[in-house]
Amino acid sequence: MSEAYESLMKGLNEALAFARGEKTVAVVHHVAVPELDVAAIRASTGLSQSAFARSIGVAKGTLLNWEQGRRRPTGPAQVLLAMIARRPSLVRELLR
Known part of the structure; x- marks a missing residue:
């Protein structure tokens, strides 16, 4: 072998x-994954739900489910949201 x-x-x-x-x-x-307040993260960017969903590449329905606690972001979406939480201007910078 x-x-x-x-x-x-x-x-x-x-x-x-x-x-x-x-x-x-x-x-x-053991990796501690922080709880994310998706609505607060989006609000910190100043974007509407539709604009924010488009900017991170998810359907608006997915974003609504996250914001209302019916589902939780996982994998790359969770990492991206954690980055945006630390630096809300990141979304606008990348959209320029």
């Missing part, structure tokens, strides 16, 4: 052992 195959198998076996609750040598990283 190749070295790459052996490495993959070792990693998969460690993942399975970890999932079963067994003690492993795997390093576990």
Whole structure:
């Protein structure tokens, strides 16, 4: 077997052992994801819901769901919103 195959198998076996609750040598990283107030973030930009949704590349309905708490942004959207929360002018700068 190749070295790459052996490495993959070792990693998969460690993942399975970890999932079963067994003690492993795997390093576990816990990432704290902050709660985002999407309505407040949008308001800080001064943009309407439609304009803000267009500026970040999501449907207005998606933005409404986030703002009303029916859904939560995940992945790249969450990162982008966190960046905008720290620097609201970012949206206008990028739209120029």
